Amino acid sequence: MAQYPAGYHERKRIEAELPGLSQRQRCAFAAACAARVLPVLKDYLMQDSLCESAVEMTWSFACAEAYDEAAAEKLLKDLEGLVEELHDDDETGATLHAANAAIFALESTVRPESEPAFVASCEAMDAADGDMDDGELHIQEEANWHAQALDISLKTSNPTRGMFASINAEPAWLRAFRLRDA
16 A cells, blocks of 8 residues: 555645635635744744735735735745745745745735645645654644645635634644744
8 A cells, every 4th residue: 555645635635626716715725824834934033024924915815805916926026035045044944835835825816726825735734844753743734724724715705814713723733843943
């Protein structure tokens, strides 16, 4: 029997089902996935304003609020510099994956296909690894959350910022990540 990496089945399901959602539903899903890993950036960088702005802008698009595509494009360019910096300095990969989750969430607002939302989800799952001994367990925990978030997205035709409130408890992997770095 083949051994699949943690989160494999959830990723395959997400990849298969995202194209059936509206762009706004996909953006809400991507924003929730990216928001879930923002604390990794906050802990590492002591701020996460660019990525937080990307998630906020993604939510604005998802919820049909005021949204400026030109501002989104500019923010995407600004985020490229953060990624370059993290690429050189990030020892665990967690912060780079978390930043990429925010970038792809925002990209889902300017690209109507499902790929950016899918990549945002995958990057958020990979941020849970954090180069820890229990990385596979942490990725699986995150993958399970993403599957639940997908279920909510499938049932919610008009996204709201509170649509994921029932599943938004702090993940165990984040507590482990913080303990390791303490």
